[in-house]
Amino acid sequence: QVQLVQSGAEVKKPGSSVKVSCKASGGTFSSYTISWVRQAPGQGLEWMGRIIPILGIANYAQKFQGRVTITADKSTSTAYMELSSLRSEDTAVYYCASCSSGSCYFWGQGTLVTVSS
């Protein structure tokens, strides 16, 4: 059973960056992918990208290309999602999830990122 624990809520100014962490325990960190999904208030789920920790290779949704960086530290079983040039529309709950063959079996508790001047 994989458990994912995310970092705490953040309040950021427009134009700044945020880095959210996702620490995994249980299971083998490198044996699955980590996806990042966000959910704006009252809205649906939006896939941002994923990383294969064993390879260190990340894929991103075109919408976030150039603004998002997903990394993984195998030594600490922690994945990170950094989003730059923040705007108010980036206010959302950000989730990490551990996925195998595309299906995401375990999810973090979510991190609320609020972008406000």
Add this chain to the structure above:
Amino acid sequence: DIVMTQSPDSLAVSLGERATINCKSSQSVLYSSNNKNYLAWYQQKPGQPPKLLIYWASTRESGVPDRFSGSGSGTDFTLTISSLQAEDVAVYYCQQYYSTPESFGPGTKVDIK
């Protein structure tokens, strides 16, 4: 990019009755080499992360009650709750993982009538 649509946007069903949610992809998510549909269903309750219910379009995740079932192939899929329980009140999302970006449908809200 594959666009996912769902219908209806919301539905209200009496306790013990059947709930049916439809999901359509803009292109096939059936991978011919292994004959698998790269389609999952998630349940999300307020204030909680999504929970995986169904993967490969019809395989129930361990621990998910058997009143939940998934069907369909290619571009058209259905999630059925055979006998709605109070704890099934939630928003349900389909997601394709055939290609990146791994897009979600807009969600269907299920309530008790």
